[in-house]
Amino acid sequence: CGQAHAQSSVTIFGVADIGYVHTSANGTAGSVSRSQLASDGNTSSRLGFRGTEDLRGGMKAGFWLEGALAIDQPGSLTLQRRSTVELSGSFGEVRLGRDYVPTFTNLTVAYHPFGTNGVGNAGQLFYPVAAGGTTSSTHVRSNNGINYFSPNVAGYQANVMYAFGEHLSNEGATKQNDTYVGGRVSYANGPLNLSAATGKTKFATGDYTQSNFAANYQLGAAKLMYLWGENKVGVTKTTSNLVGVQYKVSGTGEVRAAYTDLKAVGVANDATQMTVGYVHNLSKRTALYTNYSVVDNKGTGKQFVVGGGDKTTVAGGNTTGYEFGVRHSF
Amino acid sequence: CGQAHAQSSVTIFGVADIGYVHTSANGTAGSVSRSQLASDGNTSSRLGFRGTEDLRGGMKAGFWLEGALAIDQPGSLTLQRRSTVELSGSFGEVRLGRDYVPTFTNLTVAYHPFGTNGVGNAGQLFYPVAAGGTTSSTHVRSNNGINYFSPNVAGYQANVMYAFGEHLSNEGATKQNDTYVGGRVSYANGPLNLSAATGKTKFATGDYTQSNFAANYQLGAAKLMYLWGENKVGVTKTTSNLVGVQYKVSGTGEVRAAYTDLKAVGVANDATQMTVGYVHNLSKRTALYTNYSVVDNKGTGKQFVVGGGDKTTVAGGNTTGYEFGVRHSF
Amino acid sequence: CGQAHAQSSVTIFGVADIGYVHTSANGTAGSVSRSQLASDGNTSSRLGFRGTEDLRGGMKAGFWLEGALAIDQPGSLTLQRRSTVELSGSFGEVRLGRDYVPTFTNLTVAYHPFGTNGVGNAGQLFYPVAAGGTTSSTHVRSNNGINYFSPNVAGYQANVMYAFGEHLSNEGATKQNDTYVGGRVSYANGPLNLSAATGKTKFATGDYTQSNFAANYQLGAAKLMYLWGENKVGVTKTTSNLVGVQYKVSGTGEVRAAYTDLKAVGVANDATQMTVGYVHNLSKRTALYTNYSVVDNKGTGKQFVVGGGDKTTVAGGNTTGYEFGVRHSF
Numbered sequence: 001c002g003q004a005h006a007q008s009s010v011t012i013f014g015v016a017d018i019g020y021v022h023t024s025a026n027g028t029a030g031s032v033s034r035s036q037l038a039s040d041g042n043t044s045s046r047l048g049f050r051g052t053e054d055l056r057g058g059m060k061a062g063f064w065l066e067g068a069l070a071i072d073q074p075g076s077l078t079l080q081r082r083s084t085v086e087l088s089g090s091f092g093e094v095r096l097g098r099d100y101v102p103t104f105t106n107l108t109v110a111y112h113p114f115g116t117n118g119v120g121n122a123g124q125l126f127y128p129v130a131a132g133g134t135t136s137s138t139h140v141r142s143n144n145g146i147n148y149f150s151p152n153v154a155g156y157q158a159n160v161m162y163a164f165g166e167h168l169s170n171e172g173a174t175k176q177n178d179t180y181v182g183g184r185v186s187y188a189n190g191p192l193n194l195s196a197a198t199g200k201t202k203f204a205t206g207d208y209t210q211s212n213f214a215a216n217y218q219l220g221a222a223k224l225m226y227l228w229g230e231n232k233v234g235v236t237k238t239t240s241n242l243v244g245v246q247y248k249v250s251g252t253g254e255v256r257a258a259y260t261d262l263k264a265v266g267v268a269n270d271a272t273q274m275t276v277g278y279v280h281n282l283s284k285r286t287a288l289y290t291n292y293s294v295v296d297n298k299g300t301g302k303q304f305v306v307g308g309g310d311k312t313t314v315a316g317g318n319t320t321g322y323e324f325g326v327r328h329s330f
Numbered sequence: 331c332g333q334a335h336a337q338s339s340v341t342i343f344g345v346a347d348i349g350y351v352h353t354s355a356n357g358t359a360g361s362v363s364r365s366q367l368a369s370d371g372n373t374s375s376r377l378g379f380r381g382t383e384d385l386r387g388g389m390k391a392g393f394w395l396e397g398a399l400a401i402d403q404p405g406s407l408t409l410q411r412r413s414t415v416e417l418s419g420s421f422g423e424v425r426l427g428r429d430y431v432p433t434f435t436n437l438t439v440a441y442h443p444f445g446t447n448g449v450g451n452a453g454q455l456f457y458p459v460a461a462g463g464t465t466s467s468t469h470v471r472s473n474n475g476i477n478y479f480s481p482n483v484a485g486y487q488a489n490v491m492y493a494f495g496e497h498l499s500n501e502g503a504t505k506q507n508d509t510y511v512g513g514r515v516s517y518a519n520g521p522l523n524l525s526a527a528t529g530k531t532k533f534a535t536g537d538y539t540q541s542n543f544a545a546n547y548q549l550g551a552a553k554l555m556y557l558w559g560e561n562k563v564g565v566t567k568t569t570s571n572l573v574g575v576q577y578k579v580s581g582t583g584e585v586r587a588a589y590t591d592l593k594a595v596g597v598a599n600d601a602t603q604m605t606v607g608y609v610h611n612l613s614k615r616t617a618l619y620t621n622y623s624v625v626d627n628k629g630t631g632k633q634f635v636v637g638g639g640d641k642t643t644v645a646g647g648n649t650t651g652y653e654f655g656v657r658h659s660f
Numbered sequence: 661c662g663q664a665h666a667q668s669s670v671t672i673f674g675v676a677d678i679g680y681v682h683t684s685a686n687g688t689a690g691s692v693s694r695s696q697l698a699s700d701g702n703t704s705s706r707l708g709f710r711g712t713e714d715l716r717g718g719m720k721a722g723f724w725l726e727g728a729l730a731i732d733q734p735g736s737l738t739l740q741r742r743s744t745v746e747l748s749g750s751f752g753e754v755r756l757g758r759d760y761v762p763t764f765t766n767l768t769v770a771y772h773p774f775g776t777n778g779v780g781n782a783g784q785l786f787y788p789v790a791a792g793g794t795t796s797s798t799h800v801r802s803n804n805g806i807n808y809f810s811p812n813v814a815g816y817q818a819n820v821m822y823a824f825g826e827h828l829s830n831e832g833a834t835k836q837n838d839t840y841v842g843g844r845v846s847y848a849n850g851p852l853n854l855s856a857a858t859g860k861t862k863f864a865t866g867d868y869t870q871s872n873f874a875a876n877y878q879l880g881a882a883k884l885m886y887l888w889g890e891n892k893v894g895v896t897k898t899t900s901n902l903v904g905v906q907y908k909v910s911g912t913g914e915v916r917a918a919y920t921d922l923k924a925v926g927v928a929n930d931a932t933q934m935t936v937g938y939v940h941n942l943s944k945r946t947a948l949y950t951n952y953s954v955v956d957n958k959g960t961g962k963q964f965v966v967g968g969g970d971k972t973t974v975a976g977g978n979t980t981g982y983e984f985g986v987r988h989s990f
Contacts, residue, residue: 009945009990010672012340012379016393016415018426033499037426037474047379047395049672049707051990053945061946061988063676065707065729067737069395071427073473074413076406076736077397083734085676085988096678096697096986097731143733144697168970169693285339285383286391310498326426328391328415330339330381342670342709346723346745348756363829367756367804377709377725399725401757403803404743406736407727615669615713616721640828656756658721658745660669660711 012330014047018071019289019325021119023309026317037072038308041118041325042279042289043109045069046081059089080141095147102159102184103197103210104140111195111214112227113244113256113275116140119293119321120275121307125240125260128208128231129303131267136208138163138180138201139231145180159184165202176202182210191218206234221248225258236267252281256291262304269301269316285329292322342660344377348401349619349655351449353639356647367402368638371448371655372609372619373439375399376411389419410471425477432489432514433527433540434470441525441544442557443574443586443605446470449623449651450605451637455570455590458538458561459633461597466538468493468531469561472510489514495532506532512540521548536564551578555588566597582611586621592634599631599646615659622652672990674707678731679949679985681779683969686977697732698968701778701985702939702949703769705729706741719749740801755807762819762844763857763870764800771855771874772887773904773916773935776800779953779981780935781967785900785920788868788891789963791927796868798823798840798861799891805840819844825862836862842870851878866894881908885918896927912941916951922964929961929976945989952982 019041024033039045048066055061066081084097109115112122128136145163150156165179182199198211212229227242244258256277263270277291293306296318305311306321349371354363369375378396385391396411414427439445442452458466475493480486495509512529528541542559557572574588586607593600607621623636626648635641636651679701684693699705708726715721726741744757769775772782788796805823810816825839842859858871872889887902904918916937923930937951953966956978965971966981 010674012342012672014340014379014393014395016395018415027500029500034496035494036496037476037494049674053943053988053990055942055946059942061942061986063674063988063990065674065676065734067734069409069413071413071415074395074397074409074428076408078736079729079734083729083731085678085731085986087986098734146697164695164697166694166696170687170689282385282389282391283383286385326391326415326417328383328393330383330393342672344670344709344723344725346725348745357830359830364826365824366826367806367824399739399743401743401745404725404727404739404758406738612715612719612721613713616715656721656745656747658713658723660713660723 009051009053011050012048013050014069015043015045015327015329016069016071017041017043017045017117017325017327019323021308021321021323021325023119023306023319023321025305025310025312025319026314028313032310032313034310036308038323039069039071041291041323042287042327043115043117043329044081045071047077048081052086057089059087062086062088064095082141084147090151092151093149095145095149097145098141098143099145099147099161100140101138101142101145101180101199101210102161102182103199103212105159105184106195106197106212106214106227107229110193111216111225112242113225113246113258114277114291117307118277118289118291118325119306119308119323120256120258120273120277120291122227122242124295124304124307125238125262125271125273126212126227126229126231126242128210128233129236129238129264129268131206131233131236136201136203136210136233137178138199139208139210142180142201155188157186157188159197161199173204177204178202193217208233222246233267235265237265238267239263239265254279254281264301264303268303270298271301271304272296272298273304273306287327288325289327290322290324292320294318294320339381339383341380342378343380344399345373345375345657345659346399346401347371347373347375347447347655347657349653351638351651351653351655353449353636353649353651355635355640355642355649356644358643362640362643364640366638368653369399369401371621371653372617372657373445373447373659374411375401377407378411382416387419389417392416392418394425412471414477420481422481423479425475425479427475428471428473429475429477429491430470431468431472431475431510431529431540432491432512433529433542435489435514436525436527436542436544436557437559440523441546441555442572443555443576443588444607444621447637448607448619448621448655449636449638449653450586450588450603450607450621452557452572454625454634454637455568455592455601455603456542456557456559456561456572458540458563459566459568459594459597461563461566466531466533466540466563467508468510468529469538469540472531475510485518487516487518489527491529503534507534508532523547538563552576563597565595567595568597569593569595584609584611594631594633598633600628601631601634602626602628603634603636617657618655619657620652620654622650624648624650669711669713671710672708673710674729675703675705675987675989676729676731677701677703677705677777677985677987679983681968681981681983681985683779683966683979683981685965685970685972685979686974688973692970692973694970696968698983699729699731701951701983702947702987703775703777703989704741705731707737708741712746717749719747722746722748724755742801744807750811752811753809755805755809757805758801758803759805759807759821760800761798761802761805761840761859761870762821762842763859763872765819765844766855766857766872766874766887767889770853771876771885772902773885773906773918774937774951777967778937778949778951778985779966779968779983780916780918780933780937780951782887782902784955784964784967785898785922785931785933786872786887786889786891786902788870788893789896789898789924789927791866791893791896796861796863796870796893797838798859799868799870802840802861815848817846817848819857821859833864837864838862853877868893882906893927895925897925898927899923899925914939914941924961924963928963930958931961931964932956932958933964933966947987948985949987950982950984952980954978954980 844857
């Protein structure tokens with residue numbers, strides 16, 4: 001086995017998160033359920049390799065290669081969580097390659113009580129709904145991106161990203177497909193955090209646009225959280241509002257709760273999601289957790305589900321999920 | 331390149347095993363053969379990442395990510411040898427994820443002279459024969475498993491595993507498919523090792539059951555080995571008995587020999603396998619090895635072959651293999 | 661994250677190279693172009709794991725596992741750049757597994773100003789042209805290989821490789837398909853480097869043969885380079901002659917230029933390629949680079965393109981490419 005000596009340029013890091021998940025959905029003949037061992041109830045499992053090098057004049061070069069893991073039923077190590085070369089200095093940082101799009105940052109656990117993990121996954125109501133025959137592949141990450149992060153100036157920080165669609169110049173109507181442009185501005189001042197972001201991916205069948213705004217405030221042991229998000233594809237639109245809290249009940253325990261209300265126009269139906277959870281830290285690197293979530297489709301809706309669950313087959317049906325798991329970071 | 335400094339939490343480890351393999355089989359127009367460079371004649375090639383963390387009260391958390399390698403014709407790094415998060419302490423160890431099923435442990439080199447590698451691969455006569463339209467995917471490992479190992483108490487140690495089939499509750503007859511449950515008990519006392527294991531995977535078309543029992547005794551330089559194994563799929567059954575030896579002829583050399591007799595009921599025909607081999611250790615981490623094996627199909631049988639070989643096309647035909655290789659652990 | 665302590669047996673290493681690439685080609689309705697973020701303009705991106713162990717008597721054992729990376733649009737980590745177990749000593753080195761074929765070494769940056777990377781990629785005019793229904797998979801690397809490197813004796817060094825086709829002995833006409841044999845001899849004496857190599861892959865539809873010869877001479881800051889290469893598939897043949905230079909203009913900067921003339925017989929048409937480039941080293945591990953290249957198809961040819969570009973749709977058309985990028989080694 002290999003443990004290495006000094007003068008490293010490579011850091012290996014990762015997360016392994018796995019737990020029991022039970023999901024159920026209203027069905028025409030009663031509730032239908034599924035029991036699973038599943039990954040990522042608290043944090044996305046991953047394995048990565050990264051490093052930095054000091055250059056002249058305070059500049060740094062670096063690389064970051066990170067792939068997702070399915071601890072419960074593993075497959076190939078696919079380096080699609082992040083794959084970048086970075087140059088940074090007093091001007092900020094430029095990353096070239098595959099990375100988060102600016103809007104995704106506002107859906108992580110820093111701005112949504114549960115981030116995009118587990119039964120309360122932010123992705124359930126804050127990701128786009130497929131519409132008009134177009135599916136965006138850039139609402140989380142984009143390939144072929146130039147991603148710039150400004151320095152932090154008096155609490156303000158900015159991020160802009162452009163990603164190439166890479167089509168031939170004579171391809172016609174679809175030649176701009178997959179071209180992405182987006183940006184984000186954030187402000188941090190003591191207990192207050194504000195962040196707004198927007199991004200557009202070009203498609204001949206209708207551009208996809210994602211925008212969101214997050215505000216949170218640390219009030220003693222409680223972080224009060226608000227998040228607004230909107231996804232548009234042509235004339236279809238979903239808009240979500242979340243209120244939530246992350247509350248430290250002890251030196252090792254944190255309660256989390258969130259309520260989201262989604263309004264749909266031209267696609268799917270309205271829905272709400274309510275999630276509560278608890279994280280118990282065994283150490284800085286290891287935690288036990290549990291979450292419970294309900295998604296309630298309105299009207300004749302069947303579209304929305306708890307994270308990892310199956311769709312309801314009943315108009316306006318609910319889906320419910322709960323989970324217990326362990327998250328280990330390394 | 332990256333060699334790292336102190337305070338590690340990740341160990342990189344693996345095996346690279348490659349050699350020349352010649353296999354032949356009786357054919358209608360004489361013997362048909364194939365020459366190959368092939369992996370894993372002595373030990374399964376692999377690359378892995380693992381680590382542990384000390385928690386309070388003597389507990390530990392850990393992770394283990396390990397994928398198979400084909401040194402001769404490499405492909406994707408697929409982390410399917412093992413992918414688990416572990417919690418351990420005085421209660422024993424719980425592993426969540428993908429891991430060996432309990433019965434497989436009795437087919438490894440600790441209980442079979444050649445383990446499941448090379449031309450004498452235990453898998454040839456101790457794995458299930460596809461029957462009744464059902465193929466088990468859980469005779470070596472299972473996804474979605476909860477795997478518990480007891481502490482060692484006076485030489486006794488137990489292991490039980492449950493794995494979720496993950497089907498919908500209203501799927502009907504197949505809703506239990508892929509659900510696995512199994513266990514193993516072992517006893518070690520000086521030169522004596524005993525181990526028994528059984529496991530069942532549910533299938534609507536007929537459950538698959540694997541059971542085995544191993545006994546070995548260290549008599550001076552020789553480890554005398556006996557292994558019984560049975561695989562059942564509905565009414566079909568294969569039962570195998572092995573006698574074998576691992577004999578240290580010097581500080582660096584070990585001779586290995588095994589004879590297995592397989593009886594088939596309702597599927598395939600009877601067969602025997604005879605294997606001899608030699609391992610020459612160049613160091614603790616590196617060895618040269620050679621193996622020779624013959625599988626003799628009885629009656630009209632054509633089913634069974636030496637590891638890495640091609641099936642005979644002649645009723646009751648033989649297949650033969652020999653190999654020379656090098657195994658390097660890291 | 662994992663950084664490890666002493667007594668290592670595993671080194672992690674790699675390259676991350678990414679940049680902007682613009683390619684264009686003559687089309688019937690004017691020039692057609694494509695803008696991309698692409699990997700490998702200067703050096704092939706990779707992630708690898710390797711190690712060596714000292715054995716008795718000056719011998720060493722080792723392993724090398726290396727996969728390609730697409731930094732711009734990452735996929736699975738596939739260990740197909742190199743996957744070998746090695747034994748070395750005073751007799752030289754034997755590598756078993758997947759490795760470069762001997763002829764490929766003469767197409768790398770040591771013998772071609774741009775190696776097989778970027779818009780000026782040596783592969784464009786020095787790789788075989790598919791012909792006769794046969795595509796060689798062994799003009800860069802081969803699976804299933806036994807690769808021997810002699811010690812360096814008075815500047816002379818030899819390399820021979822044999823790779824198994826692994827077909828069944830009664831397969832008929834195609835039973836030798838994919839069997840590879842090749843060799844290379846090089847000579848280094850002060851400023852002078854000479855190298856000649858040839859290799860053949862057997863195919864029932866016509867063997868594929870690749871041969872090349874390289875000479876270069878270090879004249880002050882300039883390395884003057886000459887390369888001849890020939891690819892044959894049955895009666896079809898392409899022959900290329902390159903003259904080039906790598907010229908150190910400063911302690912950190914190097915200008916590169918190459919002109920290649922290709923003659924085709926029985927397949928495609930003649931073509932030329934002209935490339936100029938500049939590499940600016942920010943450190944030993946990190947560089948910025950730019951390249952410009954033009955491929956000019958002769959007669960009615962449309963076959964040849966700059967690295968990463970699209971084919972022209974016009975008989976005898978040109979294709980052009982330029983790129984700016986950053987290469988970081990670790």
